[in-house]
Amino acid sequence: MxxxxxxxxxxxxxxxxxxxxxPFTFTTIDPPGSTFTFPFGxxxxxxxxGHYVASGDTHGFLLHDGAFTTIDFLGATSTFARRxxxxxxxxGFYAAGGITHGFLLHEGFFTTIDFRALRPPLLSVSILRxxxxxxxxxxxxxxxxxxxxxxxxxxxxxxxxQ
Numbered sequence: 001m002x003x004x005x006x007x008x009x010x011x012x013x014x015x016x017x018x019x020x021x022x023p024f025t026f027t028t029i030d031p032p033g034s035t036f037t038f039p040f041g042x043x044x045x046x047x048x049x050g051h052y053v054a055s056g057d058t059h060g061f062l063l064h065d066g067a068f069t070t071i072d073f074l075g076a077t078s079t080f081a082r083r084x085x086x087x088x089x090x091x092g093f094y095a096a097g098g099i100t101h102g103f104l105l106h107e108g109f110f111t112t113i114d115f116r117a118l119r120p121p122l123l124s125v126s127i128l129r130x131x132x133x134x135x136x137x138x139x140x141x142x143x144x145x146x147x148x149x150x151x152x153x154x155x156x157x158x159x160x161x162q
Contacts, residue, residue, distance in 0.1 A: 031061050031068045039063075041083035041090075049081035049090055060092055073103060073110055081105075 029039050031052045039050035048063040049071075060071035060081035073079045076094035084090045090105040102113040 029063060031059075031070065037061075040081065043084045043086050043088070045086065047084050047088065049084045049092070051078075051080045051092075060090075060094075062090065071105065073101075079103075 029037050029048065029050075031037060031054070033054040034052040036053040037050065038052065039048050041049045049061065051058055051060050053059075058078035058080065060079040062069040062071060062081065062084070071079055071081050071090065071092075073094040073096070076096045079092065079094040081090050081092040083092075091103065092105075093100050093102050095101075104111045104113060
């Protein structure tokens with residue numbers, strides 16, 4: 001009986017405690033013309049990356065200081081931005097020619113990062129989902145495969161109208 005009384009008093013104490021309301025701000029993240037938006041990464045400065053769908057096409061995006069920037073890898077059928085580090089480096093993946101490639105977007109230039117199988121041919125999927133503040137790219141696939149990069153190419157990025 002003492003146990004039930006103690007549990008009941010504890011439960012009543014929890015109910016009677018004042019609730020602390022934390023101030024939250026909800027922000028809509030909708031690039032112009034988008035039908036679906038998927039934010040995936042945020043850095044300490046509040047920059048947000050992800051992807052959105054507009055007219056059936058999938059584009060990566062960066063939301064920085066309230067302005068959207070579309071991120072499209074040149075020649076890709078779709079681009080997905082996944083993470084951004086404190087320095088503003090963005091990693092993700094894109095599809096082109098039926099193969100999914102990883103990318104690093106650093107200072108306006110894309111670098112393709114693909115994983116090769118231990119035995120050829122090239123893996124059909126290379127997805128980057130993280131980047132550290134030091135710029136390293138942790139990846140599970142790297143333990144199963146050797147990694148190679150292609151020379152950096154200029155990014156196809158466009159500022160969305162506000």
